[in-house]
Amino acid sequence: MAVCVAVIAKENYPLYIRSVPTENELKFHYMVHTSLDVVDEKISAMGKALVDQRELYLGLLYPTEDYKKRYGYVTNSKVKFVMVVDSSNTALRDNEIRSMFRKLHNSYTDVMCNPFYNPGDRIQSSRAFDSMVTSMMIQVC
Amino acid sequence: MADEALFLLLHNEMVSGVYKSAEQGEVENGRCITKLENMGFRVGQGLIERKNTVLLLVDLFRFTKDTARFKDELDIMKFICKDFWTTVFKKQIDNLRTNHQGIYVLQDNKFRLLTQMSAGKQYLEHASKYLAFTCGLIRGGLSNLGIKSIVTAEVSSMPACKFQVMIQKS
Numbered sequence A: 001m002a003v004c005v006a007v008i009a010k011e012n013y014p015l016y017i018r019s020v021p022t023e024n025e026l027k028f029h030y031m032v033h034t035s036l037d038v039v040d041e042k043i044s045a046m047g048k049a050l051v052d053q054r055e056l057y058l059g060l061l062y063p064t065e066d067y068k069k070r071y072g073y074v075t076n077s078k079v080k081f082v083m084v085v086d087s088s089n090t091a092l093r094d095n096e097i098r099s100m101f102r103k104l105h106n107s108y109t110d111v112m113c114n115p116f117y118n119p120g121d122r123i124q125s126s127r128a129f130d131s132m133v134t135s136m137m138i139q140v141c
Numbered sequence B: 001m002a003d004e005a006l007f008l009l010l011h012n013e014m015v016s017g018v019y020k021s022a023e024q025g026e027v028e029n030g031r032c033i034t035k036l037e038n039m040g041f042r043v044g045q046g047l048i049e050r051k052n053t054v055l056l057l058v059d060l061f062r063f064t065k066d067t068a069r070f071k072d073e074l075d076i077m078k079f080i081c082k083d084f085w086t087t088v089f090k091k092q093i094d095n096l097r098t099n100h101q102g103i104y105v106l107q108d109n110k111f112r113l114l115t116q117m118s119a120g121k122q123y124l125e126h127a128s129k130y131l132a133f134t135c136g137l138i139r140g141g142l143s144n145l146g147i148k149s150i151v152t153a154e155v156s157s158m159p160a161c162k163f164q165v166m167i168q169k170s
Helices: A025-045 A094-113 A127-136 B004-020 B024-028 B031-058 B073-089 B124-144
Strands: A002-008 A014-019 A057-060 A069-074 A080-085 B095-098 B103-108 B149-157 B160-167
Touching (some): B031 B124, B073 B124
Antiparallel strands (some): A002 A014, A069 A080
């Protein structure tokens, strides 16, 4: 299950960041910020190659971290989704991460089409988006 | 889009609605056209985002060339001419020309929003009102794909029209 979910706009400022253990939030913000560099590197590296849909999903960003792995995903409109996953209890398969990103992308598209949302604003008032993210996060009792 | 006629009629009402609710000064200095264009812009942004998701779901198990990420501007313009135009107007752009320096001309010989109006030169002077929304649509779609542009339209004989896209290099 995800520990932190972030949506970053194309100009690299956060549209939505939420992490589950609400103390230590700054640490997660920092992790997401550092992964942006890796995301940018991956995007520019595949710029010239013939890229297919799979590559919208960027996969594991930092191979050296033993727990708290980070995954990235980029849309055609250069909006990035970064997810920090706690892998200490369950080993999540690639497909599950992909399906989580797909759900995230679908909810983000719904937010975009909402007439009360101005593109570029923080995603604050969308309850549907919030509840979708909550369903993906760890249940901390 | 379930029914073409729905969008057509709604669009016509939108144009006349904007003009009816405008004050005297606005009709003369083109503020209504700007309003329509901005409406189209926001719609274009949302539509492109939705097109992204649909492409993902449909091509999940087919790693074909169609789902390639756009390599350059020309790819994006071709996407606008084919997929985007087909989604909105159920047909493709008939002709795309470019001078390879950031200017693209999209020619549609039978523009859906104008076919009901006339088949020649009649009502030519009113055509620009009905093209403003579509110009905004193109501009919105391009801006979400990372391209800043200026889109204008011209009609010499209905229902054929040309959309000129000027890419801003920043």
